[in-house]
Amino acid sequence: MSAPIPPSLAPAGHSARRSPRPLILLASVIAVLLAPLLLSQFSVTLLGYIGLFSLIAMGLVLLTGVAGSTSFGQAAFMGVGAYTTAVLTTRYGFSPWWTLLIALGVTSVVALILGAVTLRMQGHYLPLATIAWGISLYYLFGNSEALGGFTGLREIPALSVFGYALTDNRAYYYLIWLCVGLAAWGAQNLLSSRTGRAIRALRGGAVVAESFGANTFALRIQTFLLAALLACLAGWLYAHFQRFVNPTPFGLAQGIEFLFMAVVGGAGHIWGAILGAALLTLLRDELQDILPALLGQSGDFVTVVFGLLVILMLQFARQGLWPLIDRLVPKGAPRIASAPEPLPSHPKPQAGEELLRVEQAVKQFGGLRAVSGVSFTLHAGEILGLIGPNGAGKSTMFNLVSGVSPVTSGRVLLRGQDVTRLPSRAIARRGLGRTFQHVRLFPEMTLVENTMMGGYARARAGVVASMLHLERREEDSLQAAALRQLERVGLSEQAWLQAGNLPLGKQRLLEIARALVHDPVLLLLDEPAAGLRFNEKQELSALLRRLRDEGVTILLVEHDMDLVMNLADRLVVMNYGEKLAEGTPEAIQQHPAVREAYLGGVA
Template identity: 55%
Template sequence: MARSFSRMWLPLILLLLVIPLVVSTFYISVLNNIGMFALATLGVVLLTGIAGMTSFGQAAFVGLSAYTTAALIAPSTLNLGAMMGAPWLALAAGLALTLLFALVLGLLTLRLQGHYLPLGTIAWGMALYSLFGTIESLGGHSGVPDLPPLRIFGLTFGDGPRMFYLIWGCVLLAIVLIRNLLESRLGRAIRALRGGQEMAASMGVDVFRTKMIVFLIAAALAGLSGWLYAYTQRFVSPGPFGVQAGIDYLFMALLGGIGSLWGAVIGSAAVVLMREWLQDWLPALLGHGGNYESIVFGLLIVLVMHRWPGGIWQGVARRLKLRQHGHMRLPQTGAAVEPLPRRPRPKPRERILDVRDVTRRFGGLVANRQMSLRVDAGEIVAVIGPNGAGKSTLFNLVSGVDVPDEGDVLFRGHRINGRTPRELAARGLSRTFQHVKLLPEMTVLENAAIGAHLRGHKGVFASALHLDGEDEARLLAEARRQLERVGLGEHLERTAGSLALGQQRILEIARALCADPCLLLLDEPAAGLRHKEKQALAELLRKLRSEGVAVLLVEHDMDFVMGLVDRVIVMEFGQRIAEGRPEEVQRDPAVLKAYLGGVEE
C-alpha cells in the first residue's frame, strides 16, 4: 500500500531542527542557499511543471525583490528600512513591485500561445539585468554592499541557524500552501492548463485568469526568495539574476522533478551541492587550467536525467512507493453533504437550441452552408453524415469554439454568436469531445469534478489555507454521484489514463453532467464502447431526456442512434439533406445515396 504523504512531515521537521546543531557554519550557509533556491524553484515547478507555462524569468523576479530590499535598507541608498527598523517594509515593497511587473508581463504575454511567454521572460530577464547594472545609485555592476542583518522582534538573524530556520520554515510553508491549493477546485483548474485548456474552458474555467494566478504566485515566491537573499548575503549585484540564472532555476526543477513540489527542493539541493563539490574536487584532480566544472556538471545532469527522466524525486518516490500524482480529498461514502444547487429546469418542449441558416467558410472551403437545426427540452437529436460532412464544425459553432460567418445560434432564446465556451458553460451548455480530452495523471474523481468548476466559489486564499472544506466536499460529492450514475463509482481513485477508451468516454459524460447542463453535446459518445456499455449509455440518455435535458449528439453507430433518438439530421458537404424520425430517415433516398453512393431503381 502506498505510504501517506503526511508521514514524511514529522521526520523531515525533526531533521531540519537538528541539522544546525550538528553541521558546520559553512554547510548551514550552503543549506540556506538551497532553501532560497528552492523557494524560487517552487514557482518554476508550479508554473512550468504543473501549469505547463515555460518561464526563464524567475531569477529576474528574485533580483527585483532583492534590489528593492537593498534600496530600502542599505546605508548607501535610501536606508528607509534601516531607519524605520522594519524589514516588513522591504518585504512588502519587494513583493508589491515584483507582482506589479509580473502582472504587466502576464497581461502582455499570457493570452498568447506557444513561445511568447518564454521569449517574453527572457527579454524581461535581459532588460532587468541591464537595468541593475546601469543604475549608479544601486552600485552598477559592483552592486550594493554592507546591507544590515535581518532583525525581527529584537533578534538578529544573520546567515546562521536562525536564518536557516526562517528560510526553511518559508519553504515548508510554501509547500503546504501550494499543495493545499492544488487539492482544491482552483488547483484542478491550474493542473488542467497543461494540455487541457480547451476542455477546461468548456467546463467553465477562466483560463486566462487561472494562468495569471499561477504566474503571480510564482513571482511572489521569487520575491520572497529575493528578500531572504538580500538579508542573508547582505550584498546584492546583478550577476545572480541574469538570464543564465533563470535557466539554472529551470534546470533545478527538471533535475529534481518538474511536476513535483518536492522536486524543487531536491533539484535545488542537487545543483548547489554538485557545484560546491565540483569546485573543491576538480582543481585537485584536473588542475586549474580549464573550465572543467561546467563540462562535468553538464555531463552529470545528462546522466541523472537519462536515469530518471521524470527527475530525482520520481525515482525516489517510486522506490519508496510514495504517491506522485493526484491531489484529492476523497469524500466519504454516505457522508452528509449538502448537495449543490441546481439550475432551474427548462419548461417542457422549451426551445433550447436554435441554429438558423449558419454558414462557416475556411478560405474557399464551405464547411457549413445555411445549416439549421433545433433541439427542445427533453429531446435527443442526432446529427449524422459521412466523414467531412461538417458535423464537427457545427459542434464547434454551437459550443463557442468557433464563430459563424453568417446566420445565428440561439441558446434558450439568446443569440450566442461569439460567446466563449466558458460563458456558454455558465448558461448550461456542456459537452464531450470527439477525441477524448482528459487529464490522464489526475484521478477519475478529479477529472469529473472539473465539470463542476462553476458550481464552486472559493478562491486562492481560501484554497491555500484549506478554508474551502465545505465547498470542496460538495463538489467532490457531486462528482462521485455522477460517476456512480454512469457506472464508474468503483474507479474513483484510479488515474484517468489507466481507464479503457470506452470508460474514458463515459468519464467525459460524467464530467459534463457535473456542470448540471440543460443542453448536452455529445461527440461520438458510443465510439469504443462495448455492447453492454452502449446499452447503459442509452438508458442514461433516456433518463436525462425524462428530466428535461436536451441532448445533441454526433454519432457513426447507426444501431445506437436509431434505437435512441427522437429525430435525426443528416448532413453532407456541410448541408442538411434530411431530417425526421429515425425510421423516416432510414428510407430517405438522399440519405441512402450519401451513405451507399446510389439507390437501385
C-alpha cells in the same frame, strides 16, 4: 443534503492528494529543526541557500511543470525583490518588513505587465520571450547607477524579529525554512483544489478547461504572478541573508539553473522542487572543488555537468526524482466526506421549451466552408441526433454551439440568449456540457480528479482560498458529485486509478461522467459510443434515456446508426457542411437524399 459516499468508492491503497506521506513529512520537519544544532556554520549557510532556491523552484513547478509555461527569467524576479529592499533600506531608511510588502507590490506590477505580453505567445516563442526580459532586467540592474551598477549595494540591514536581530545564519536559517514550509503547504493545497486542477489542465488541455468554465488566460497570469512572488520573496530573504546584492545571482545562467532544479527534482511536484534545489546546490558545492582538480584547469565546468544531468534525466526519468521516491512509500486511503453539501445547480428549463436555436450558421476556414447555412432547433427534454458521413461538419457544428470555435456568420441562441460571440467558458456557465470527438482527458490525474474538473463552474474558491485550504467544503461537494457520476457510468471501482490506464471505451464513459458533474441543461455528446462494446453501448443508451427523463437535453453526434435511430427523438442530417434533412428517425431512414448520401442510392 447529498447522500453519503459509499466506503466502497474509496478503496484503501490509493491517494487523491499528491502530498508526502505523514512519516516523510514528520521526518523532514525534524531534520530541518535539528540541522542547525548538529551541523557546522558553513553547512547551515548552505542549507539556507537551498531553502531560498527551493522557493524559486516551487514557482517554476507551478508555472512550467504544472501549467506548461516555460520560463528562464525567474532569477530576474528574485533580483526585483532583492534590489527593492536593498535600495529602500540603505538609502531611504525603510524597515525591512515594510520593504517586503513593497517588493511584492513592485514584482506584481512587473509580472502582470510581462505576463500580459508574453503569456499570449505559444510554442518556442514563450521561453524566448522570458529569456529576453530576463536578460533585460539583469542589465537594468547592472547598468543603473541608482542600483549600484555591477558593484552592487552593501550594508543592507539585518532583519529583526521582536527586537532580536537575525545576524546569526543559524537564526536566519529558521526564518528561511519557515517561509519554505508555508509556501510548500500553500502550493500543495492549491494543486489539490479546483483551481489547481484547472491549472494542471492548462498543460495540453486548455480547451477542456475553457469548456467547463475556466478562464485559462487568467489562470496563466495568476500562476505566472504566483511564481514571480515566490522568486521575489526569495530575493528579499537573500538580500538580508547576504546583506549585499549585485546583479550576478540574477542573470540568465542562474535562471536556467533554477529550471534545472525543478526538472531534476520533479517538474510536476512541489516537494520535488525542494529535492531538486538540495541536490543541485550540494552537487555544485562538491563539484566546484572536484572538477578543477580532476581536469587540471579552472572554469565553469559545473554547468556542463548540470546540462548532462538534465539530458540524462529527460532520457531515463522524465518526471524527475520525486515520483521515484514517492512510488516507494505506501499510500493511504483518500479523505472522503461523509455528508457533503450539495453544489449549486443550473436552473432547469420547462419540458418542451426551446433550449437551442441555430440560425444560418456558417464556419469558414480560409477557402473551406466547413458549415454552410445550417439551422435547427432543440427543445428541452429532447435527444436530437446530428448525423452525416465523415467530414460532413458535425464536430465543427458542435464547436460552434459550444463556443470553442467562433461562428463566421449566423447566430446561436441558448435559452433565448444570443451566445454567438461568447467564449466557451461563458456558454458553459449557462449550463452547456460536452464531450469531445477525440478523448480529452488528463492521463496523470485520477478518474475522480478528471471528473471533478467538470464541476469547475459550480464552485467558487480561487487561488488565495485554495492556498489557505479554505475550499474544503467545496472540494468535498465536488468529490461527492464526481463519485456519484462515476458510479452512474460504471467506473466507481477504478475511481482512484489514473485515467491514462483506462481503455478507450471507458475513457469515453469518463468524459460523460465529467460532463454530468457540470450539471448540464444541454449535453453535447460527440461520438460517445466510439470504442464501446455491444453491452456497453446498451448501458450507454439506457443512461442517456434516464438523463432525458431527468430533464437533460442532449445533442448527439454518433456514427452507430442502430444506437442513434433507437435513441434520438429527431435527427438532423448534414453532408458537405449543409443540412440535408431533418425529421424523425423513421422519416430520415426513408429520405431519398439521405439514402443517396450514405449508400450512393442503393436501397
